[in-house]
Amino acid sequence: MPVTKEEMKRIGEIIYLDLTDEESVRFADLLNPVLEKADELLDGLREEPLRHISQLRNRLREDEVGIPLPKEKVLANAAETQDGCFRVPRILED
Amino acid sequence: MTIAGMSVIEILEGQGRGEFTPEEALQAHLDKIEGEDVGAFLRLCPKTSSGPGLLQGVPVALGDEICMEGVETTAGSRILTGFVPPYQAALVGKLQGAGAALVGKTNLTEFGMSFDMDDAVFQRTQNPWRPGTNPGGAAGGAAAAVAAGQAAAAVAADTGGDVRIPASFCGLVGFVPTYGRVSRYGVIQHAPSLTQVGLLARQVGDIALLLEVLAGEDPQDATTLPGTLSDLLAQAVEPKPLRIGIAPDIYRSFAGGDVCQAAANVWQRAAEELGWELVEVDLPWLELAQIARRLIAAAESSSTLARYDGVRYGYRAEDAQDMRELFSRTRAEGFGEVVKGEMLLGTYILGDKAHYEAYYLQALRARSVVSKSLQDLWGEVDFVLTPTTPELPGKRQAPPEIFTGPSNLAGLPAISLPCGLVDGLPVGVQLVAPAGEEGRLLRAAHVLERMIGFASSRNGGGQGA
Amino acid sequence: MHDFEAVIGLEIHVELSTDSKIFCSCPTAFGAEVNTQCCPICLGLPGTLPAINRKALEYTVKAGLALNCQIARHTWFDRKNYFYPDLPKAYQVSQQDAPLCFDGYLEVPVGEGAKRVGINRVHLEEEVGKSLHAGETIIDAAYSLLDYNRAGIPLIEIVTEPDIRSAEEAQVFLERLRNILRYIDISDCKMQEGSLRCDANISLRPKGSTEFGTKTEIKNLNSFRAVRRALEYEINRQAGLLRDGRPVEPETRHWDEQKGVTIAMRSKRQASYYRCFADPDLVPIDLSDEWIGQIEGELPELPGARRRRFIDEYGLPEYDAQVLTSSKEMADFFEEVVQGYNDPKTVSNWIMTEILRYVNEQGEEAEGIPLTATGLVELLQLIEGGVINRNQAKEIVLPEMVAAGKSPRQIVKEKGLEQISDTSQLEGIVASVLEANPDVVQDYLGGKDKVMGFLVGQVLKATKGKANPRLVNEMIREKLKR
Numbered sequence A: 001m002p003v004t005k006e007e008m009k010r011i012g013e014i015i016y017l018d019l020t021d022e023e024s025v026r027f028a029d030l031l032n033p034v035l036e037k038a039d040e041l042l043d044g045l046r047e048e049p050l051r052h053i054s055q056l057r058n059r060l061r062e063d064e065v066g067i068p069l070p071k072e073k074v075l076a077n078a079a080e081t082q083d084g085c086f087r088v089p090r091i092l093e094d
Numbered sequence B: 001m002t003i004a005g006m007s008v009i010e011i012l013e014g015q016g017r018g019e020f021t022p023e024e025a026l027q028a029h030l031d032k033i034e035g036e037d038v039g040a041f042l043r044l045c046p047k048t049s050s051g052p053g054l055l056q057g058v059p060v061a062l063g064d065e066i067c068m069e070g071v072e073t074t075a076g077s078r079i080l081t082g083f084v085p086p087y088q089a090a091l092v093g094k095l096q097g098a099g100a101a102l103v104g105k106t107n108l109t110e111f112g113m114s115f116d117m118d119d120a121v122f123q124r125t126q127n128p129w130r131p132g133t134n135p136g137g138a139a140g141g142a143a144a145a146v147a148a149g150q151a152a153a154a155v156a157a158d159t160g161g162d163v164r165i166p167a168s169f170c171g172l173v174g175f176v177p178t179y180g181r182v183s184r185y186g187v188i189q190h191a192p193s194l195t196q197v198g199l200l201a202r203q204v205g206d207i208a209l210l211l212e213v214l215a216g217e218d219p220q221d222a223t224t225l226p227g228t229l230s231d232l233l234a235q236a237v238e239p240k241p242l243r244i245g246i247a248p249d250i251y252r253s254f255a256g257g258d259v260c261q262a263a264a265n266v267w268q269r270a271a272e273e274l275g276w277e278l279v280e281v282d283l284p285w286l287e288l289a290q291i292a293r294r295l296i297a298a299a300e301s302s303s304t305l306a307r308y309d310g311v312r313y314g315y316r317a318e319d320a321q322d323m324r325e326l327f328s329r330t331r332a333e334g335f336g337e338v339v340k341g342e343m344l345l346g347t348y349i350l351g352d353k354a355h356y357e358a359y360y361l362q363a364l365r366a367r368s369v370v371s372k373s374l375q376d377l378w379g380e381v382d383f384v385l386t387p388t389t390p391e392l393p394g395k396r397q398a399p400p401e402i403f404t405g406p407s408n409l410a411g412l413p414a415i416s417l418p419c420g421l422v423d424g425l426p427v428g429v430q431l432v433a434p435a436g437e438e439g440r441l442l443r444a445a446h447v448l449e450r451m452i453g454f455a456s457s458r459n460g461g462g463q464g465a
Numbered sequence C: 001m002h003d004f005e006a007v008i009g010l011e012i013h014v015e016l017s018t019d020s021k022i023f024c025s026c027p028t029a030f031g032a033e034v035n036t037q038c039c040p041i042c043l044g045l046p047g048t049l050p051a052i053n054r055k056a057l058e059y060t061v062k063a064g065l066a067l068n069c070q071i072a073r074h075t076w077f078d079r080k081n082y083f084y085p086d087l088p089k090a091y092q093v094s095q096q097d098a099p100l101c102f103d104g105y106l107e108v109p110v111g112e113g114a115k116r117v118g119i120n121r122v123h124l125e126e127e128v129g130k131s132l133h134a135g136e137t138i139i140d141a142a143y144s145l146l147d148y149n150r151a152g153i154p155l156i157e158i159v160t161e162p163d164i165r166s167a168e169e170a171q172v173f174l175e176r177l178r179n180i181l182r183y184i185d186i187s188d189c190k191m192q193e194g195s196l197r198c199d200a201n202i203s204l205r206p207k208g209s210t211e212f213g214t215k216t217e218i219k220n221l222n223s224f225r226a227v228r229r230a231l232e233y234e235i236n237r238q239a240g241l242l243r244d245g246r247p248v249e250p251e252t253r254h255w256d257e258q259k260g261v262t263i264a265m266r267s268k269r270q271a272s273y274y275r276c277f278a279d280p281d282l283v284p285i286d287l288s289d290e291w292i293g294q295i296e297g298e299l300p301e302l303p304g305a306r307r308r309r310f311i312d313e314y315g316l317p318e319y320d321a322q323v324l325t326s327s328k329e330m331a332d333f334f335e336e337v338v339q340g341y342n343d344p345k346t347v348s349n350w351i352m353t354e355i356l357r358y359v360n361e362q363g364e365e366a367e368g369i370p371l372t373a374t375g376l377v378e379l380l381q382l383i384e385g386g387v388i389n390r391n392q393a394k395e396i397v398l399p400e401m402v403a404a405g406k407s408p409r410q411i412v413k414e415k416g417l418e419q420i421s422d423t424s425q426l427e428g429i430v431a432s433v434l435e436a437n438p439d440v441v442q443d444y445l446g447g448k449d450k451v452m453g454f455l456v457g458q459v460l461k462a463t464k465g466k467a468n469p470r471l472v473n474e475m476i477r478e479k480l481k482r
């Protein structure tokens, strides 16, 4: 089942990439052959999924406190700051 | 011989004989950048050698995905414009600790997410072998810099062939170690489970030296392997003849005739001149690996690149009225087409239970299939030999990463060696080795390199600039 | 409510009291200046990688063991992906698919008996930053400010089975849970500071039914009282809807503490499916029996076991044992005092009446016992030795000990409270009291024992309460030998 324009738009919204109609069509056209190929090649595989490529286990650090970044450096790359904080426009629950 | 264009080892030897100083070595490479603009560097940050060490005075270029403290780092993306890391990649510290001189940050496709250097966002990079042609990607800038004699070696991330493909196009040696051999801390990635820190140089010997400096466990990267590597080329040669897996079938399916011929020449000569044993093997899963790698990379990208939202650093859309608008416009304006497409693909395949199972989970199963199949192959052969990439720059038939991607999928070391010219442009041959066998791989590549006799620079190769 | 039964499940987030954050070495102290406990890792800067704090992992296992859970032998971390400005990487590292602890229970008292509330899972994840809103509410605010000090503090999520049947049960469960987490010392569990937070899922069904009704999720429950009030409100609201034949909407509701109501929150734009997958930056964890055994060995005696021991070892009534073990501080305090003053029941009485009064005055977020064990031992010894009487101890000395932190002996000295236990000092006073009350003396001599109290009282009055009443009693009895 190919990805529709509407579906593409909805997918975009999830990751805050709002797509125009034209873009939705273009990206759907880009994805569909990939998914088609995936359908064809991946179907029926039964092996255990390989979740971790690393064979290592239990890499842990001890609970030791280090020196945090100076506040000026924390904020140095921010587009907008106020009162020692990162400032953003209002947050609408949506 | 001029300094710019020398291999790492030649520079070390030249300095050792007192022929030039580290400062002169760096200056020679900077002059070359000035004199021949191939668009390799996004920015220069020349730092002279910090002292004695294995790489004292060797000018090294870094892909712009590698964070250097206090130097703007963009990973080739508009969304990171203006980002100046207050920290640096673990590997930068190691290079500096070994006395290397860091030249600058090289161009790459956005976050390294395309193997076609024409997709790069900020500037075009030329293949120094023939201006106007593409050097291959994603680490096209790093390869162009070394090929043009603007750095003796380069370090860049490889997620599917990003270092080996441009190495093949630019007549260089491109190498990826076993997954976890070199710390990824401070290397901007899009698909961490596939990313290995790759190396570019003129000779296998240079690669060995760089790897010895960079390899080792890093508490900042949980996936780094324990132990260090040393004297990789000094160890004894293999007592028995090496068994090389060749897969003649894949050439019919994927590769262009001339590229095939170049690779075939290598194995025929290896059999005749070196006495290596040729074993025909089957790689029936190349397309499966290609699609699985792409889906996994897309899924991880949709998550790993979600942090670029305009709040804490990087590009931010102007005058957004609320947070929703800030997120959406920052990301719409900051990311390029390729990255958007891959993130959408990744979001789609993780986006609900059915898609997760049909695509993402199946891709992880395919990853098992490929890993196991390669694991089984090591019972029969010591290495697998393929062309590095199926076609010449600009001519697309099969996906360019069809031969390089499987080693990323399985976390294996691999090397691309220049093996000849097709239409006057270099092509490479790739050797893939079992996990943890970088030493054997480099020693075999070293032998093969001498047999092939491909001159390591354009000048040496007669392709006068 | 007679016709409906409530079905409640809780989801509790608890900040662990490690020194450093879960994936970096930044400190975790509460109340630091904004954005001063951050580094490239917890800010999610590009290319940085996480490294797991061993203690955070072990604390989670501790919580699981204390809640009778199974411990996973193989586990890993997932990325839970969603966008919010307080989430630096736009994913939370969590454990969707492989929780460290699962299938446990916590026993809570219900009426005369007890019941088990199932624990579905206890998993480890990372805390998010804080947004400070410039306005009354998040919606009125013209802009928001972000502080990432909190981002990356280790957090455990405890999810119960839907086994809770009333608002009261929910509150009792939470109190029990907090008690245990404090016992094992993995969190300070301060709801005010947000180090313990609770969301509740609630649905109603006809009594006797085994099917589930449509549930709502209630957020912003910032105190035990809020949990109870919000659930009571929501039970009534849902019952009202159902009685009227109207549907309960499956929605998230916000508890408004001031108005005492739950309000529907606007539905989330983002899919509630979080696109979880294993975080490739972290390697899996294998837990051996030895490791789990070692962590188990570090567990202190848990409240239930301690309660039973208090009954057996100190001969305390069930009720006393229950109250004393309801917090680790109090149980520790009791045992320390008994070490110095070996009369468990007297010590228990003092703690349960006098000391608890001071603890309760501090409210829900009690900081602990407001005096030292040695202080109480000394006070009890002063009473026993006849230096002061019980009333003086309760009304004058103890308040001063709590307020000024002074030792009882010092207070007694400063206030001149020593009892007069010297017969030579009392001789004259006793004589003059007897002389002044000939009628009463007559009554006593005639056999009326109870007038003795009056005579002793007169002596105490004359000495401003300092006379040792036992001694005075003896002296009068001696003088008026019948």
Ligand SMILES: [Mg+2]
Residues within 6 Å of the ligand: C013, C125, C157
């Ligand atoms: Mg949670």
Ligand SMILES: [Zn+2]
Residues within 6 Å of the ligand: C021, C024, C025, C026, C037, C038, C039, C040, C041, C042, C043, C152
């Ligand atoms: Zn930090």
